[in-house]
Amino acid sequence: MGLLQRTKVCGELRSCNAGDEVVLNGxxxxxxxxxxxxxxxxxxxxxxxxxxxxxxxxxxxAEIRSETCLAVTGKVRERAExxxxxxxxxxxxxVVVTGYTVLGPSKTLPxxxxxxxxxxxxxxxxxxxxxxxxxxxxxMYRRLAIRSSLxxxxxxxxxxxxxxxxxxxxxxxxxxxxxxxxxxxxxxEPGKFYALPQSPQQYKQLLMVAGxxxxxxxxxxxxxxxxxxxRQPEFTQLDLEMSFVVQEDVLQLTExxxxxxxxxxxxxxxxxxxxxxxxxxxxxxxxxxxxxxxxPDLRFGLQLFDASDAFADSEFGVFRxxxxxxxxxxxxxxxxxxxxxxxxxxxLEEFAREFGxxxxxxxxxxxxxxxxxxxxxxxSADKAAELRKLxxxxxxxxxxxxxxxxxxxxxxxxxxxxxxxxxxxxxxPRELKFCWVVDFPLVEWDAEAGRWSPTHHPFTSPKEEDLVxxxxxxxxxxADCYDVVCNGTEMASGSIRIHRTDIQxxxxxxxxxxxxxxxxxxxxxxxxxxxxxPPHGGIAPGxxxxxxxxxxxxxxxxxxxxxxxxxGYDPLMDAPSTVDAQQWAELGLRLSK
RNA sequence: GCGGGUGUAGCUCAGCGGUUUAGAGCGCCGGCCUGUCACGCCGGAGGCCGCGGGUUCAAAUCCCGUCAUCCGCGCCA
Numbered sequence: 001m002g003l004l005q006r007t008k009v010c011g012e013l014r015s016c017n018a019g020d021e022v023v024l025n026g027x028x029x030x031x032x033x034x035x036x037x038x039x040x041x042x043x044x045x046x047x048x049x050x051x052x053x054x055x056x057x058x059x060x061x062a063e064i065r066s067e068t069c070l071a072v073t074g075k076v077r078e079r080a081e082x083x084x085x086x087x088x089x090x091x092x093x094x095v096v097v098t099g100y101t102v103l104g105p106s107k108t109l110p111x112x113x114x115x116x117x118x119x120x121x122x123x124x125x126x127x128x129x130x131x132x133x134x135x136x137x138x139x140m141y142r143r144l145a146i147r148s149s150l151x152x153x154x155x156x157x158x159x160x161x162x163x164x165x166x167x168x169x170x171x172x173x174x175x176x177x178x179x180x181x182x183x184x185x186x187x188x189e190p191g192k193f194y195a196l197p198q199s200p201q202q203y204k205q206l207l208m209v210a211g212x213x214x215x216x217x218x219x220x221x222x223x224x225x226x227x228x229x230x231r232q233p234e235f236t237q238l239d240l241e242m243s244f245v246v247q248e249d250v251l252q253l254t255e256x257x258x259x260x261x262x263x264x265x266x267x268x269x270x271x272x273x274x275x276x277x278x279x280x281x282x283x284x285x286x287x288x289x290x291x292x293x294x295x296p297d298l299r300f301g302l303q304l305f306d307a308s309d310a311f312a313d314s315e316f317g318v319f320r321x322x323x324x325x326x327x328x329x330x331x332x333x334x335x336x337x338x339x340x341x342x343x344x345x346x347x348l349e350e351f352a353r354e355f356g357x358x359x360x361x362x363x364x365x366x367x368x369x370x371x372x373x374x375x376x377x378x379x380s381a382d383k384a385a386e387l388r389k390l391x392x393x394x395x396x397x398x399x400x401x402x403x404x405x406x407x408x409x410x411x412x413x414x415x416x417x418x419x420x421x422x423x424x425x426x427x428x429p430r431e432l433k434f435c436w437v438v439d440f441p442l443v444e445w446d447a448e449a450g451r452w453s454p455t456h457h458p459f460t461s462p463k464e465e466d467l468v469x470x471x472x473x474x475x476x477x478x479a480d481c482y483d484v485v486c487n488g489t490e491m492a493s494g495s496i497r498i499h500r501t502d503i504q505x506x507x508x509x510x511x512x513x514x515x516x517x518x519x520x521x522x523x524x525x526x527x528x529x530x531x532x533x534p535p536h537g538g539i540a541p542g543x544x545x546x547x548x549x550x551x552x553x554x555x556x557x558x559x560x561x562x563x564x565x566x567x568g569y570d571p572l573m574d575a576p577s578t579v580d581a582q583q584w585a586e587l588g589l590r591l592s593k
Numbered sequence: 594g595c596g597g598g599u600g601u602a603g604c605u606c607a608g609c610g611g612u613u614u615a616g617a618g619c620g621c622c623g624g625c626c627u628g629u630c631a632c633g634c635c636g637g638a639g640g641c642c643g644c645g646g647g648u649u650c651a652a653a654u655c656c657c658g659u660c661a662u663c664c665g666c667g668c669c670a
Contacts, residue, residue, distance in 0.1 A: 115605095
């Protein structure tokens with residue numbers, strides 16, 4: 001007997017189908033055997049519908065258990081009014097079963113699939129080990145469907161804008177700058193390795209030399225670095241590159257694409273999100289000054305304030321010394337924080353210390369002119385008024401201040417601002433607040449290595465007007481480099497690239513990459529640029545992170561079908577795994593132990 | 594590499610200022626039940642308390658180590 005194939009899907013059945021003879025395929029989501037009558041909620045990807053079985057007709061009905069895969073024939077019936085279930089989409093009807101076939105019996109499950117409340121706490125490694133079960137949950141299916149729609153709409157939008165998708169190699173060349181590479185041994189010449197791409201960066205620039213002009217790719221990228229809640233060893237980016245453009249062109253195209261696509265997905269799935277609006281723009285310097293970081297969460301204000309001048313002549317030695325030695329006094333306002341207990345303020349200070357603060361000075365505005373807190377005795381009434389003006393503090397607020405070098409103070413206050421925003425519930429969960437951060441510095445000083453290192457990558461174009469600082473003050477050179485930030489998370493990063501070999505040579509020199517290294521690592525691309533390279537630039541938005549933002553998930557694993565756990569291990573496939581002796585031999589490898 | 598959390602029944606958790614037989618809910622097995630929709634009722638099985646060592650008359654509980662996992666720092670051009 002062949003497969004009894006469905007004529008309807010579970011989730012589509014309504015009162016108007018009453019009387020229809022139907023065949024359904026799906027899984028037993030819940031089973032309720034009352035003795036004289038048995039109910040089964042049958043689930044397929046469209047939803048649930050209730051089956052009714054007459055026990056006398058089905059003596060083997062006990063074989064229908066949770067997650068048994070079934071083919072069912074039956075007749076749709078409108079339920080009696082008092083037995084309708086308004087909580088179910090299909091709750092007005094039920095299917096009276098005339099026959100069924102068990103397509104696939106199921107063992108007892110390792111965790112319950114029919115209780116989303118309990119599922120939120122199930123061990124992640126267990127969920128991932130049994131991902132094929134985990135993905136049966138409607139909430140997981142929905143996330144994958146949202147991701148699919150996101151990717152499809154991106155592809156459509158990009159093609160409409162004249163881009164073509166080009167696949168670039170997964171097995172390619174190691175580039176030791178930046179993240180650690182995943183390496184693949186080369187069988188024919190032991191000791192040589194391919195690498196998996198950290199991004200298709202060099203290929204897409206070669207495609208510009210190749211005259212493709214508008215390239216994109218839904219690209220898998222690989223980085224062998226330690227994970228976070230929003231970082232996996234392999235992830236997906238919309239990689240794109242354009243020729244004959246300036247920074248503004250890339251910004252316009254990217255913003256238009258993201259807004260169109262995200263708003264369409266929000267509409268299609270009825271997501272709990274307000275439409276994405278025009279992106280704000282901040283320079284890197286502004287962002288650092290106002291928010292202490294290059295990825296500000298703009299869902300709330302609480303901009304940092306700078307009280308260095310106010311405390312330059314302070315009686316408070318710590319502050320005065322900090323300013324005298326070139327540091328800063330910066331702070332953030334904690335709305336309503338004046339009411340915090342001594343212990344709670346201590347916890348805030350502890351929090352600040354974790355990120356490098358030497359201490360946390362606090363000043364509570366109990367009322368208009370009544371200040372308390374760790375530095376209150378050094379703050380005159382005039383100073384208090386000045387601070388109130390600087391910080392925007394109102395009665396009941398607490399000011400948290402840090403004296404340190406600019407970078408450390410910013411880092412501490414960046415984290416503290418987010419913490420305060422969280423505690424005060426200032427984030428609107430419906431909001432996807434996008435912004436551009438532009439004008440990043442080209443290079444930053446790597447104290448450990450004792451040299452300049454690229455903020456983005458070595459092909460990033462410096463702003464022409466800043467090239468005058470190349471020899472005198474490289475840290476002052478700004479780049480045509482830009483990030484998309486949403487709700488405090490970096491969503492995309494891009495730049496205009498260097499297409500002139502003379503400028504590229506000067507940048508390599510600045511970065512301390514000598515002639516030989518240039519040839520070994522980048523010879524192919526440098527030569528390519530000598531054959532009429534067009535000006536070009538691009539960007540790469542992270543698909544996983546966009547999917548996270550849309551689905552309100554805190555963890556990247558929730559939007560990836562088959563993720564790895566924290567140490568890069570895959571409990572489902574049991575990878576990485578050992579390989580047999582012959583494979584070692586073929587690759588000319590042995591363990592040095 | 595570092596810091597913090599967690600690890601007890603198939604799942605989620607309680608117990609952890611040492612003590613007799615380690616508990617609950619869900620699930621599972623058996624029985625009853627004709628309108629449930631987290632069905633209900635009765636009964637039952639199920640535990641190297643992550644692993645190793647130590648302290649103690651006595652350890653799930655205290656100490657040390659170790660492994661796994663989660664979150665974060667470093668790292669992620």
